[in-house]
Amino acid sequence: MKVSNNPLFIKRRVISFIILFVVIALALFAAQRAYRWYIDWQRYSGIERLEGKIKSGQDLFSSIIETGLERKQANEILNSLNGILDFTKLQIEDRYQIFVKDGLVQKFIYEKSPIDQYYVVRDEEGRLRAFKPGIELKKETIVKTFTIESSLFNAINKRGETDALVFSVVDIFAWDVDFNLDPRVGDTIRIYFEKYYLPDGKFVKYGRIQAAQYGGTKTYKAVYFPAKKGYYSLKGNPVAKMFLKSPLKFTGRITSYFGRRRDPFTSRHSGHRGVDFAAYYGAPIVATSKGSVTYSGWRGAYGRMVEVRHTNGYKTRYGHCTKIYVRVGQRVSQGEVIAGVGSTGRSTGPHCHYEVRLNNAVLNPLRFSQPVKKPLKGKDLKEFKKYSKTVWSKLF
Ligand SMILES: [Zn+2]
Numbered sequence: 001m002k003v004s005n006n007p008l009f010i011k012r013r014v015i016s017f018i019i020l021f022v023v024i025a026l027a028l029f030a031a032q033r034a035y036r037w038y039i040d041w042q043r044y045s046g047i048e049r050l051e052g053k054i055k056s057g058q059d060l061f062s063s064i065i066e067t068g069l070e071r072k073q074a075n076e077i078l079n080s081l082n083g084i085l086d087f088t089k090l091q092i093e094d095r096y097q098i099f100v101k102d103g104l105v106q107k108f109i110y111e112k113s114p115i116d117q118y119y120v121v122r123d124e125e126g127r128l129r130a131f132k133p134g135i136e137l138k139k140e141t142i143v144k145t146f147t148i149e150s151s152l153f154n155a156i157n158k159r160g161e162t163d164a165l166v167f168s169v170v171d172i173f174a175w176d177v178d179f180n181l182d183p184r185v186g187d188t189i190r191i192y193f194e195k196y197y198l199p200d201g202k203f204v205k206y207g208r209i210q211a212a213q214y215g216g217t218k219t220y221k222a223v224y225f226p227a228k229k230g231y232y233s234l235k236g237n238p239v240a241k242m243f244l245k246s247p248l249k250f251t252g253r254i255t256s257y258f259g260r261r262r263d264p265f266t267s268r269h270s271g272h273r274g275v276d277f278a279a280y281y282g283a284p285i286v287a288t289s290k291g292s293v294t295y296s297g298w299r300g301a302y303g304r305m306v307e308v309r310h311t312n313g314y315k316t317r318y319g320h321c322t323k324i325y326v327r328v329g330q331r332v333s334q335g336e337v338i339a340g341v342g343s344t345g346r347s348t349g350p351h352c353h354y355e356v357r358l359n360n361a362v363l364n365p366l367r368f369s370q371p372v373k374k375p376l377k378g379k380d381l382k383e384f385k386k387y388s389k390t391v392w393s394k395l396f
Contacts, residue, residue: 303345
């Protein structure tokens with residue numbers, strides 16, 4: 001009798017197959033869980049400001065979910081506002097901001113109007129507390145210089161200011177300075193700004209930055225001109241440009257430039273039609289210019305992709321996203337969050353592939369010359385020169 005026909009042997013073989021199968025299944029399950037933890041861990045690092053507004057037919061909860069914040073934390077914000085903000089009186093176009101650090105909401109500001117605002121802040125015990133600041137806030141105007149040693153956040157935190165101020169600085173220079181790439185050790189930022197306090201001296205919020213200078217490889221100067229509601233260079237040129245320098249405000253770093261490169265999949269040399277910004281999973285991708293969404297969904301090697309059409313024949317593409325927050329036909333404004341960073345399609349790690357096209361020819365997103373916005377002229381320019389002289393003299 002052959003050994004392999006022995007019923008006991010067959011039984012043993014079946015059992016060992018089952019054990020092997022279970023072990024492989026468990027190993028696969030464990031690997032998948034570990035991968036998930038890794039993604040979560042990646043997602044919950046860094047600092048973000050999420051912005052939103054109430055759209056038609058939306059309540060605050062559904063609006064917050066659209067910014068990419070998880071449901072649990074959205075609920076936490078809403079619970080803290082109970083009895084302080086009347087949820088039945090929310091209006092379309094009401095705006096809010098959410099500041100998130102390492103995945104945890106630190107601050108929420110709901111703005112019905114500049115004097116009708118609601119604040120939620122995380123206190124020392126780690127709980128969110130809501131309050132409505134009265135209009136009797138005390139204002140202080142200050143000039144400070146920040147020197148970059150490691151990051152813009154560190155430079156500003158080190159001088160006793162909070163992350164909210166970092167975002168205001170970035171908002172002024174985001175057209176000229178790519179905060180992923182450009183800031184170097186030794187760069188200085190000097191700003192003239194406002195701070196608001198409660199009567200008991202507790203700091204509440206920053207007001208507008210009135211004047212700012214970024215001193216790096218190039219020097220950029222900006223003064224806020226109330227008459228035109230915008231920042232202008234001392235010569236009267238608008239600081240705002242048609243395109244932001246980067247679709248990621250400062251969480252990303254460039255891993256692949258425009259032009260020739262080796263394809264990580266085929267190892268063949270091919271042209272790279274955009275710029276890759278690496279960032280953690282879920283990092284917000286913003287539209288670099290206003291326009292309307294012409295593509296939203298899966299597109300071959302791009303994975304999940306958003307394409308936005310702008311004026312003058314320009315288009316931008318954002319590839320490898322995890323989540324997309326916009327639909328085809330939707331209007332988006334400059335700096336609006338449209339998707340989250342992912343690794344879908346032909347991608348080896350979480351990053352945003354960013355492309356700029358003009359009449360379907362690809363441009364180098366870091367180098368192309370942007371259409372110039374109209375400078376101030378005539379009476380406006382004269383008025384601005386006079387105004388900016390006073391403001392600038394406070395800065396230096
Ligand atoms: Zn790419």
